[in-house]
Amino acid sequence: MDEPAKLNADSLGIVESVIMGIAGTAPAYSIEITTSTIVGTAGMLSPASILVCGLIMFGIAYAFINLNRALASAGTSYSWVTLVFGRTLGFFAGWALLVLCCVFMVSAMIPAANATLLIFDRPMVNNVHYVTVIAAAWLTFVSAVVVKGIKLTSYVQVLMTIIEGIILLAIIVASFVMFPRAPQHTFSLVWFWPFAFSPKLFANGALVAIFFFYGWDVTMNLSEETRDSNRTPGRAAFWSMVFLMTFFLVFIVITLLGLSDSEIQHYNTNIIFAIAEKLFGPTWGYIAIIAVLLSTVGTVETQMLQFTRTLFANSRDGALHPRYARLHPRWRTPHIAIFFIWIVGLVLLFVSSYLPTINVILKDSITAIGFQICFYLGLTGLACGWYYREMLARGTWLAVSHVVWPVASGLFLFFIALYSIPTFDWVTNVVGLGGIATGAIPLLLNRKRIWATPAT
Numbered sequence: 001m002d003e004p005a006k007l008n009a010d011s012l013g014i015v016e017s018v019i020m021g022i023a024g025t026a027p028a029y030s031i032e033i034t035t036s037t038i039v040g041t042a043g044m045l046s047p048a049s050i051l052v053c054g055l056i057m058f059g060i061a062y063a064f065i066n067l068n069r070a071l072a073s074a075g076t077s078y079s080w081v082t083l084v085f086g087r088t089l090g091f092f093a094g095w096a097l098l099v100l101c102c103v104f105m106v107s108a109m110i111p112a113a114n115a116t117l118l119i120f121d122r123p124m125v126n127n128v129h130y131v132t133v134i135a136a137a138w139l140t141f142v143s144a145v146v147v148k149g150i151k152l153t154s155y156v157q158v159l160m161t162i163i164e165g166i167i168l169l170a171i172i173v174a175s176f177v178m179f180p181r182a183p184q185h186t187f188s189l190v191w192f193w194p195f196a197f198s199p200k201l202f203a204n205g206a207l208v209a210i211f212f213f214y215g216w217d218v219t220m221n222l223s224e225e226t227r228d229s230n231r232t233p234g235r236a237a238f239w240s241m242v243f244l245m246t247f248f249l250v251f252i253v254i255t256l257l258g259l260s261d262s263e264i265q266h267y268n269t270n271i272i273f274a275i276a277e278k279l280f281g282p283t284w285g286y287i288a289i290i291a292v293l294l295s296t297v298g299t300v301e302t303q304m305l306q307f308t309r310t311l312f313a314n315s316r317d318g319a320l321h322p323r324y325a326r327l328h329p330r331w332r333t334p335h336i337a338i339f340f341i342w343i344v345g346l347v348l349l350f351v352s353s354y355l356p357t358i359n360v361i362l363k364d365s366i367t368a369i370g371f372q373i374c375f376y377l378g379l380t381g382l383a384c385g386w387y388y389r390e391m392l393a394r395g396t397w398l399a400v401s402h403v404v405w406p407v408a409s410g411l412f413l414f415f416i417a418l419y420s421i422p423t424f425d426w427v428t429n430v431v432g433l434g435g436i437a438t439g440a441i442p443l444l445l446n447r448k449r450i451w452a453t454p455a456t
Contacts, residue, residue, distance in 0.1 A: 007074060007312075008150055008332035012226040016154045017219045017233060019161050021240030024215030024306070026108070026299030028164055028272060028291045031251045033111055034211055035271045036264050039255065042205035047191040047252050049202070053209035054245040057216075059409025060377045061241050062401050063384035064220050065234035070387065072229040075313025076220045077380045082317075084383040088443070091319055093379045094310050095439030100372035101307035103431060105345035106352045107369065108300045109135035111269060115293035118273070119286055132353040136346055138297060143342040146304050149331040150225050157301060160294040167291040171272070172250060174279045179257040187257065192249075204423070206416045207370040212248050214373050216240045218302040221309040308337040320446055371424075371432035374417035381410025 012020070035046075042049045064076065073079035077097060082090025113134035117125040124130045146153050180187070190196055197205075219236040223229045226236075255264065258275050267274035272292055277285030312334040315325035328335040385407035391398040424432065 006332075007224045007309075007327070007334075009225060009229075010227045011150045012154055012222060012232075014232050014236060016158060017222065017226055017236030018239050018243075019158050020154065020222060020302060020305075021216040021219040021236050022243055023157050023161050023295075023298040024218035024302035025213060025240070025244050026215060026295045026302075027244065027247050027251075028168060028295035029108065029111060029299055030212045030295075031248070031255075032272050032292045032295075033107075033269045034208060035252065035255050036268045038205055038208045038212075038252075039261075039264050041208055042197075042201060044185065044188070044191055044256065045193075045196055045201070046205070046256070047249055048194045048196065049205040049209040050212060050248050050252055051192055051245070052194045052202075053206055054213060054241070054248070056409045056412050057210070057213040057377075058241055058245075059405035060381050060413070061216070061237050063381045063406035063409070064217055064237055066388060066402050066406070067380070067384050068220050068223055068234050069230050072223040072233070073313055074221055074224045074309035075317070076217060076223075076310065077376045077383075078310055078319075079313055079317075080387075081379050081383045082319075084387050085379075087319065089379065091314070091443050092436065092439050093376045094314055094319070095442075096372045096376040096436050097310050098307060099435035099438070100369045100376075101303050101310075102341070102344050102348060103369055103372075103435065104303050105139065105300065105341075106348050108296055108303065109139050109345070109349060110352070112138045112293060112296040112300065114269070115289045115296065118270075118289050119293075128353050132349050135349050139300065139342065139345045139349070142297060142301050142304060143338055146301060146308070147328070147331065147333055147335050147338045149333055150222070150305075153301060153305070157298055160298045164291045164294045164298070167287060168247075168272075171276050171279065171288060172254065175254040175258055175275060178279060179254065183257045184260040184263070185256045187253070191253070191256070203416060203419045207374070207420050210373055210413070210416070211370045213241075213244060214369070215299060215302060215306075216244065217377075218306050221306045224309075304338065304341055307341050308334045311337040311340070318446075320442060368424075368428050368431035368435065371417050371420060371428075372436060374413040375436060378410040378413035378417070381406040381408075381413070385410070 038046045038049060067080040068076075071079060071083060075082075075094060078090050078094025080090075081093040110131060113131040114125055116134050116138070117131065145156055194202075216237055219226075219233045219240065223233040226232050254275060255271060258278060259267070259271070263274060264271065272288045273285045276288035311320065311324045314320040315322050315337075324334060324337045324340065326336050327333060385403045388402035391402040393399075421429065421433070
């Protein structure tokens with residue numbers, strides 16, 4: 001019997017893993033394209049929405065940390081839900097991640113192309129077809145880096161994240177020096193008070209807030225390529241979440257202090273540019289765009305890693321065609337899976353170019369992604385609680401961190417997803433719900449293929 005394919009083990013340390021987790025969530029990108037949406041939804045309670053959803057996401061982080069200790073797998077949610085609830089639910093958990101990674105190619109590559117054009121050819125920034133061509137070029141570059149191996153990928157990611165971090169730190173420091181002198185919105189601790197929400201207002205803002213935190217779990221997808229695979233990815237996920245909660249809270253406060261409601265609405269998906277331009281003038285506005293560009297390219301890189309490692313694990317286990325589990329003999333990367341997501345990304349970019357405006361593309365894709373995030377992360381939280389249910393009798397902290405917090409977080413994510421369905425337009429429902437439902441096709445076809453294969 002052939003040995004199962006193995007990724008390039010012991011390639012990443014704790015520092016690289018933490019940076020991967022941070023880059024997976026794309027701090028600058030998330031702030032840039034989502035801030036105006038959450039402020040428009042939750043208003044002055046946007047920080048409270050970020051805070052509460054961050055705590056919910058911490059429950060899911062503990063689910064990932066605990067399950068990774070039990071089984072370190074590149075398939076993460078797919079592997080763990082399969083272990084606990086069986087192959088069908090496990091397949092759909094993995095499928096939801098695969099679908100949202102594909103959709104994310106559009107919602108992330110479009111801002112990358114926008115940022116590029118803002119720097120080099122600003123008049124063309126609203127030309128959907130021109131933006132699509134630039135986005136396709138960036139997607140091709142990222143695919144070439146990822147296929148060359150995890151070490152090169154991590155080096156590129158570290159460099160981009162350091163440059164991004166320096167730029168954002170300068171903006172944060174200057175904002176707290178200048179904006180409190182003449183704030184556009186008077187600071188109040190009520191901004192952080194979760195009980196100030198009405199149920200409807202909180203639910204509407206939660207799906208957007210959850211999108212801020214998506215992507216840190218790439219550290220777990222890389223567990224088979226990380227030193228001390230059962231512990232290091234979990235530590236990286238924890239510190240990534242600590243950093244991200246702090247960063248998002250700080251930047252939402254900066255936005256409220258520095259920009260008026262009309263400015264937030266006007267700049268829409270260029271919030272960091274607006275803040276930097278207000279602080280330092282047009283030149284720094286363009287430097288801020290560089291941070292957004294690096295953040296966006298970085299998160300596409302981590303999304304490609306999540307997609308290909310999940311597809312690799314599915315194929316290795318026989319849940320999908322085994323071709324996607326083949327590794328390049330030199331680089332030890334799932335090169336066929338990488339080629340597949342590159343082609344799918346190009347096709348989706350081409351299709352999206354026929355939507356009327358870039359803002360429509362972003363709005364529809366972000367909302368659909370939020371639903372799919374809730375689905376696969378929610379299943380993982382429930383799987384953790386059931387797997388570790390005996391911890392309920394082993395002390396308060398073990399019960400909370402292994403069962404109560406992950407399960408409560410998982411149930412909350414399912415509630416938010418179901419609550420949001422009636423508010424979706426038909427495009428979002430097709431992408432969000434239909435994307436998950438289409439998993440039934442490869443699931444049934446693959447079972448038919450396996451049943452038709454003669455025993456050896």
